Amino acid sequence: MLKVIDAKTRVNSKTNEEYNIVVLLGNVEIQKSQSSGKFYLASKTISIPTTLTLNEAKQLIGTSIPGKIEKVDCAEYLVPVPNSNKKLKITHTFSYSPSEA
Numbered sequence: 001m002l003k004v005i006d007a008k009t010r011v012n013s014k015t016n017e018e019y020n021i022v023v024l025l026g027n028v029e030i031q032k033s034q035s036s037g038k039f040y041l042a043s044k045t046i047s048i049p050t051t052l053t054l055n056e057a058k059q060l061i062g063t064s065i066p067g068k069i070e071k072v073d074c075a076e077y078l079v080p081v082p083n084s085n086k087k088l089k090i091t092h093t094f095s096y097s098p099s100e101a
Contacts (some may be wrong), residue, residue, distance in 0.1 A: 008021055069097070072092060
């Protein structure tokens, strides 16, 4: 199950049209730090577009939606590392999947 944690309006960078999104929070996972070896809690968030008005979408905050967040391969892109001149090559993204299998 995913939890709705926010609703926002965004602007399409190509058409300048506004659209609404809902932000979903995935299940909490225990991860191990590669540098320190210590464990920490993490969760993934994704946003999905909606045809709901912003007020309608905000009413969903706190509710649960069936599904999960899946890692999906995609074309390579670069992400800047905060407080550094380095950039990471990323070849995946995260996407909503309606099944919980």
